[in-house]
Structure formats: C-alpha cells, structure tokens
Amino acid sequence: MKITVKAFIYSFLFICLGSAAHAQINMPDSVRVGLGAELASATGTGFGTGVTTDAGGTAAAAYSYGVGLVLRGDIPVMSHLYATATLGYISFLPTGKSSYSQQAILKTSLPDFNTIPIKVGLKWLLGNRFYVQGEIGETFLANKKELYALYGNSVTWSPQIGLVLPLKKRHTYIDAGLRYERTESFYNDSNHNTFWALHIAYEFNL
Template sequence: MKNALKITTLALAFAGLSFAAKAQTTTTSTTTSGGIRYSIGVDAGIPTGTFNNGFKWNLGGSVQADIPVANQLFFTLNAGYNNVFGETIHIAGGNTSSTLEVPNLQLLPVKAGLKFFPVANFYIQGEAGAAFLLNKSDFFNDKSVAFVYAPQIGVQFPVSTSGNFIDAGVRYEGTTKYSSASDASKVNFVGIRLAYGF
C-alpha cells in the first residue's frame, strides 16, 4: 500500500508536467540543427521489489548531454549520483526485539543511450552502463560495479526563446547483482528526473 501511494504520487506529478508541456505554444527543437544540448537535473525515486525491504527512497543529481545523430534522434551520455536512504528494520525474536539500521547506499551511475522524439516535446529514451557502489565496505557485497539499465519516457518543453528547456522524465532503473550470492543485492527503483537544459 505504501509503495502504491508513492508510485501514484510520482505518476500524478508526471501527468501535471505533461499538462504543463501541452500548454506551451512553442516546441523544443528535436532536430540536429541545435547542436549538442546539456542538462543538469535532480533525480528522485522509490525502491521496488525486494530492494524495497531495506530502503525508503533515493535522491541525487545528474548531468546529461544529448548529441544529435539524426532528425528527432539523439545519443545521450549521463552521469550522476544517487543516495538511497536505508530504513530502520525492527527484528522480533522471542520475548525481545531489536533494530537494524540499514546504511544508505551511494551509487555513481554512468550511462549512454538513445533519445527519440516520436512527436514534438515527447520522447522515449533508453540507457545502459555501469553503476559504481561507492560505499561497498558498508555492505557484504563482493562487487563494486554492476550493469545498469534505464528505460524512460518524458517531456521536454521550452522556457525561453534562446533554446533553454525543462526536461521531465519518468524511468525504471535496475542493476544486476552487487553480490554473487544474493538476488536482493540488485538495485531497482521507479524514479523521476527534473532537469534544466541549455
């Protein structure tokens, strides 16, 4: 129930951003004539699956370059930082109970992919790369790097006549295991990225 409420909140926020984008009278350039576009964004999300058992939510930031390769198609390079906040887990055992403080997970994802605009302002994006676990010593993992993938949809709308824009996207991000012995070491979340582009 708690996850359903969080996902609903994210979906409503994205719907509001989509409505705001439709209210614009101009569109952002989806052609190669604008050259490379850069954006700086805030990332947030909520864990899904078994990853939700020990973590509450994540917050971070990212920088991205959109490099035009064809009309309406861009090659993307993205690097960022994500802090996933650990939960306090209550463990009941017999007549006593104890708590376990799950440490925050600190990730540095580096991804590349493609961004396609099927219609003005609306895009579909897919990225993959490597996610570096910066605090491996806080966990019982035997790997500090995992494969990361992130399909995303979003809207991009102008905020000035000079080509600056807002980029708002919703994505699912997942990794392979950080521990060979545990499927629970996969990182999975539904997230949003709200960025300012120029």
C-alpha cells in the same frame, strides 16, 4: 559481461564525440547539456542488500526512497534522434526496518546506499516535446566497504519516457521524465536492484 559493457561504453562515447563535431555542422540542433534532480522509489523488499524476516514474520525493506543529481548530454545524430551520455549520483536512504536486512550486523541500521550510475543510450523525440529513451551502462557503489559488498560495480539498464518544455530564453528547456532502472546485484546473488525515478532537469544548447 562487465568487461563487454565497459568496452561498449568507451566505444560509444568515442563515437558520440565524433558525432558531436559532425552535428555542429550538419544537424539543425546542437549538443544539449542538462543538470537535474531525481526522486527514486525502490520496488519490492529486495533492493540493495536483500532482506530477511523480522520477528513478526514480515519482510523488511532495507531501502525505500532515494534522491540524487544527474548530468546528461544529448548529442544529435539525426532529426529527432539523440545519443545520450549520463552521469549520476543517487543516495538511497535506509528504512526504519533496515536493521533486519541480510547485511545488518547485530540489528544495526545500515548506512545509505550510495550509487554512481554511468550510462549511454538513445533518445527519440516524438514530435517536438515527447520522447522515449533507453540507456545501458554500469552503476558503481560509492561506499562498497561500508555495505560489505562483493562487487563495486554492476550492469545497469533503464528505459525512460519524458517531456521537453522549451523556455522563453532561446535554447533552454525543462526536461521532465519517468524512468525504470534495474541494476544487477553487488552481492553475487540473484537479487536485482530496481526502482522508479522522477527526473527533472534544466537543459541548454552549447
């Protein structure tokens, strides 16, 4: 599965590069590049390394919130439709009860859960401002050894809705969106890492 996803990503990026050159000539818009910030909130108590039960009998979440940066390119394919390529870095911070997680040793708090998602997808503009977007790719674990993970990368997919606001300066925009993201486990179990993320970015046309 992982090899298939990688092959898909590389093929997609190759097609996007060709589409970008074509778009510069035939499309009403040019390639857009955005640099943004994200605030993420993990869902449930099983994010990252999973959880056990503390002395009080309550499940303890190892990670709850994350912050990150993202670089995205939007390549016009046809009117209102863009191919997207996204590179990010999101760091999830341990909660106060992280020492009760499955990977904690002798009740020692875990390090940050640092991820590098690389995704490709499509963005469809509904009118001039609203959009829906879907992406698929892989998330790499930046500190695999510290977290005693079995795998350094895992399949990721994410749908997103958002709003593009043109600024006074021509060909510049603010992109604000809400995304749900799911990544397969790094520990060879049935756990999934899922979170919601608020995304805001400054975009400009090349």
